[in-house]
Amino acid sequence: MSTLAHDGTAMLGRQLLRVRNNPALAILTQTMPITMLLFFGYVFGSALAMPGAEYRAFLVPGLLVATAANGIMTGMFQAAQDLHRGVTDRLRTLPVSRAAVPLGQALADLVVTAAGTLPLLLVGLAVGWRVEGSAAAVLGAVGLLLLFRFACTWVGILLGLLSRSEEAAGQLGSATFMLPLLSNAYIPTDNLPGRLRTLAEWNPISAVTTALRDLFGNASVPEGAAWPVRHPVAGSLAWCAVLIAVFLPLAVRRYAGAGR
Structure with a gap:
């Protein structure tokens, strides 16, 4: 465990240096949610039944969670970049814990996300x-928001390590933009057709978004909602636990054998 902590700290430093040396990507990642807030809040808000200010209050927690879900995209892209540029092979020759490299990536992403949330x-x-x-x-x-980001990053790391190329990872990562659209992040799910509403409410993003609205004091759980939305904090913790329990060990195992 001490070896993992030492090596993980070193890999965390490497990833933070990587972010510092590529500030344009970090700035774009952090400013995009603000742009979306201003666009959706003032354009979509006028098209929904909610008044503009009410919709913007509804939207902020949803955008926070949608940004956290983007951990899939960033985790995938960074893991694929290291893998296909030979960095992963070089790191695997070093006497470091096999879990340290992906763990350092996940923790660095968490630090950047925490700074960008403010x-x-x-x-x-x-x-x-x-x-x-x-x-x-x-x-x-x-x-809870940071825990969800951590869980999503592990999903992305595994997919990045499984990718066939950087370009393929980038294209697949861009597709994750669709995930918040099928949730209650941007619109209420009350009026969605039955099966579509069920699918949206079982989306982990919906549970975490509802939990944030509840904890921030902006909550309003629709009648007849699915279990994760009716019990949003418990549902969010359950989703995070499942994602971490499944994808963290798979990502570490894949990293250990990457390129073989």
Whole structure:
């Protein structure tokens, strides 16, 4: 365990240096949610039954979770980049824990995400979103958001290690943009057709989004919702546990044998 902690810290530093040396990608990743908030909040808000300010309050938690789900895309792209440029093979020759490299990537992504969450929260407050929950509930919401990002990053790391090329990983990663669209991140699911509503409410993004709205004090759970949405905090924790339990060991195992 001490070896993993030491090696994982070293790999965390490597990944943070990687982010520092490519600031354009970090800036784009962090500014895109703010752009979407302003666009969706002022364009879509006028087309829905919710008044503009009410919709923006509804939207902010959804955008936070959609951004966390993008951990699949960033995890996939970075893992595929290292794999197909020969970096993974070089790292595998070093006397470091096999779990340290993907763990360092996941933790570095978590640090960058935590830093990038603050500007989105501030812009959300500026456009009318308000936090009604207690300080403990807000901290719980942020912790849950970061846990979900951590879980999604492991999904991306595994897919990146399984990718055939950087281009294929980039194309597949771009497709993850569709995941929040089939959830309650941007629109309420109340009026969706039966099967589509069920699919949207069993989407992990819907559970985490509802949990954040609940903890921030903006919640309104629709009647007849699926179990993860009716019990959003428990449902979110369950989804995170499942994703980590499945994808973390598979990603580590794949990394250990990558390129063989």
